[in-house]
Amino acid sequence: MRLTRQQFLQSSLGGFGALALQGICAGDATRVKETAATSVIYLYMEGGPSQVDTFEPKPRLEKEHGKPLPFDKPATVFNSSNKIMASPFKFSRYGESGGWASELFPHLSGCMDDLTFIHSMHHGVSNHSAGCYMSHTGDPMAGRPSIGSWVTYGLGTENDNVPGFVVLDCGQSPSGGAASWSSGFLPSSFSGAKFHDGAVPVEFLSPADSPQVQNAKLRAIRSFARLSSPHSGLESQIRSYEKAARMQNSVPDLLDISRETKSIHRLYGLDDPRCRKFGSRCLIARKLVESGVRFVELFSPRVKADRWDQHSKLKEGHINNAVAVDQPIAGLLQDLKQRGLLEKTLVLWGGEFGRTPSSQGSNGRDHNPFGYTVFMAGGGMRAGYRHGSTDEFGYYAEQDKVHLHDLHATILYQLGINHEQLTYRYAGRDYRLTDVYGRVVTDIIQS
């Protein structure tokens, strides 16, 4: 009898699974096609970047600035006004594809022909935490597995010495905290491992003992194991000690960017203090992907303003946030490309929702989960392509609407996974990342 993945995990006491999973993944029923992408970098722009100030210009906003919206506005968290607000930013078209970008992204606009935009994202969840959970787990409440957990559960890892799902600390934790990268009811080894900033990059990773002392202790532990009566749990216990010991060495190496060339540092904007933090994380993300990490996630960095959540002072706030990520992301895309990694790496940029085209106060925008923009690059996506649009004001997704579940289904598809077949039985139900929804958006995939 062939074990299902879940039976396998249960019979072997779970989650070291990823390591052993390699063997049972290939040819598994969840695979739908030759894989386009093998890893994902999720650049999560927490707070909600404004679609009408970044990549989807709406001329009517400028024309009708200050006038009321010609339709009933839905309830928003601050029940802000229905007065139309023009974007404070100028838009231009870039590249052969002629995609639009505002002046917020002088570097990224240079990569326009590598990007795939979805301008018609929607899901209807208005709060930050719920939106973060929704974006990561497909459900607005905490407790379901994150997309990174599903992906590592589905595909295992290619590098036994590093966790398969890594979250890089960029200086602030998103709303609702760790539930966004938690494995939920999947075994906890599929949780995102958070690599912190500073002296202790990974929880409990810094050796308490000198290498000599630790090695002596590990030898003793191995001897005790040999002297104990064998059982399956004991074997995996000892294996986890071996892996832990290797991680102590491999992780600091992966986090060390000092050996990268000066030009690489410049490419990621490390010489600019405004984007050094995010730039160094982007560079580490590349190293992680290069070393076989399956899913890397970066949250928008701490800047002088709030994260992309400009209920007021939209102009200043969005400038601060954009400056911190623009050059690093452009650098990351170019670097992945020049190393031939972009084809296999799906890069996703986006927040939990967009913002209202109407104003909040004199110069801010409220949350808008009914129409917003994300972009992708690499991983077999259709480069230089813009999919869907919102209405003339940028409020509601209108043409070729893409629900978050659809985006999730498409990402899994690009990784070679059928989103309807990647399931986990928990409390009497077979759960999926896409719940009972989701369709693959074939238009945005390279044909």
Place this chain on the structure above:
Amino acid sequence: MSPCLGKAQETDAGKLDFFENKIRPILVEHCYECHSGDQDEAMGGLLLDSRTGWQRGGDSGVAIEVGDPHKSLLIHALKYSDRDLQMPPESKLPDAVIRDFKSWIREGAIDPRDGELSQSGFDLQARRDSHWSWQPVRAADRGESIDYWIQRKLDEKQMHASQEAQPALLLRRLKFSLHGLPPTPQELQRFLREHQIDPDRAWESTVDRLLASPRLGEHWATMWLDLVRYSETKGHVTDQERPFAWKYRDYVIDAFNDDVPYDQFVVEHLAGDLLSDTTTYPARIQRGTLRSATATGSLFMHEMHFMSVDPVKQRWDEINAQVDVAGKAFLGITTECARCHDHKFDAISQADYYALAGFFLSTEQGTKRVAPRRAELDDESKSELKKQETAYKNFLEQKRKGRRAAQSPKTNQEYFPISDELGIQAPGDTQKLFAMMGKLSEVDPSWPAWVRTAQDATTQNANLLIRGEVGKPGEVIPRRFLEALGSKPLPNPGESSGRLWLAEQFVAPDNPLTARVWANRIWQQLFGSGLVPTPSNFGQLGTPPSHPELLDYLARRLRQNDYSTKLLIREVLMSDAFRRSSVASLPAIERDPENQLLSHYSKRRMTAEQIRDSLVLTAGRLDSQMAGSSVDCFVPSYATANKPSNIPNSGPLDGNGRRSVYLKVRRNFYDPFLKKFDFPDRGKSNGQRNVTQDPGQALAMLNSPLVLELAKHWAVSLAECEAASTFEETLHNLWLSSLSRGPTVAETEVIQLLLHDLSTSQKSLEDKWMHLAHLIWNHPEFIWIE
């Protein structure tokens, strides 16, 4: 051929062509994906792949008014005129196509597609009759016992049971199963002494002694707290405090220690606030704060959105969570599916779901005084209390004045649920508020004298929500109990929420689920896995019991003993099955690798709490203080390196030596050490924890500051021990307190080798023992119960 089609052909073949050329291709390309096939699966319940499909319509009503496009929902959906009904969902069809549909409808909506609707396969009675868990608990068999039923299964498979385990291992197993702690060397020596004289008597008296110890409740409460997703914060953006949530935690601990009959425990959870005659138990009187109403606080431990834009949806999120937890925890049924449609597998209809939901719809949060006030305080305390109270009142008064007029009370409540949490208006500085309340409770431990409870709000029945969507109310479903269990209607529905009546149905003698589910959880606590290995799901997708007769026997015993949890635990502990060795025979390994037949005792890894508590106890750092406000978790420096705004206050590294059950549970910041060992997400009801093995666990045991600090702590007394006795004796003690046995000769040799390797790094006796304490906790056996 249907008469309709015949007529169409006679009158106008051109209309048929129009359908074939203009309408059918669009339906196939844009609609069939979601509106064809099985009616149960069709979106919005609408089928567009046959004429009967649109004639019957979907959840929103009839799709097409033949002859009148303006009255046809289908046209409204295509035109995108209503935000909530836009089809196809991806994007609007071209205007020309919509014009085609209009003229097709105007001209009579000729549609040649015959085809019967597939009938829904839901047959509740048949499902109930064919599934084991709905059947009545079997009648008694002559001469039956736990071992009788286990032996019968073993005999059927011609297998033999393993021998009784070694006494030291037995005591270790017993201690972890009852108290969640290893035996101390003294306990171990006493037991071994008594065991030598009379094994059975030693066992019995030890079982009784441990059952009477308050350490029992501290361990068993954890399992229950998982089920009701106990947390002291609400999660989401602000992770707001749920003030004095720990009173519920203490209620659970006391309930186990006082052996509150389980049926009463259930009633208290669902309707404790409605009990007129509040029974008191010794521990409750002593602490003066606990009464049955406290239990109903567990109904409100769900996550809370911050600044919800849809209060009705938020209310339903709350009700759904309440139905979900009640179903899983007490009845072992999963109701989530039935929120949107009849259950896919079990005998639970969508109407059942909303019949139950009505009880919670009629319920709200309230506060209840549960203790008399501070009659016994001395004058000094009284005056201090007075002072604090005045300060507190002033604080509230100021807050009240400071409220901006622009904020409507409704907005206020949504922004700061704390205001209704306390039954007072106190938006704003909640931290300060809690600090003050904390002061008050220091002066008077019975303060606050109230707890958050449930209370009756209305006497409402719920509307069935079509597809579970809040905006789509269907018919009203009167409050009643599950159809599969008799469909009893709530008597006098206009008088109360009916929760008390509902609670009585949960524990009624003809309800076979509640007693079975609880007996199975007790078994699971003692054996690591239940007779039903899916403890919160006794439905089709759960796993049926390995020993159905035994499960029924246990359920019956529970009832015979007035639902005494302790008596059932005792009976299981006295069985041979519990006392078997964990060494499996070869035939057992071959024929029953999962050990479902219980020929031996299955090894299991300890829970997160058992591991941490073992560390704290063996290090000599355990503080046996019970009850009261929780100790903040230690927040490591890396978590605060960037000074994030949403990181809680850090508590002491070793939690002041308190047991893990007294550490604060925050949804957005679980204790990092416990989390490594599969401490569950407390957002959802959890009946069985994952057991994973992960390098993160090895790293925690090797490198976590908690383990290192405790090792240093222990090293002091170990060094003293060596100074007063010998190295060998101290080493023996180290082994005895951690592994409940002495070191083997081979292990001693390993230690000698290690000490040789470490010779340069041990500057003192304490250094040496710090290393050895650290090592023994990383001994592979340390985290196993066998």
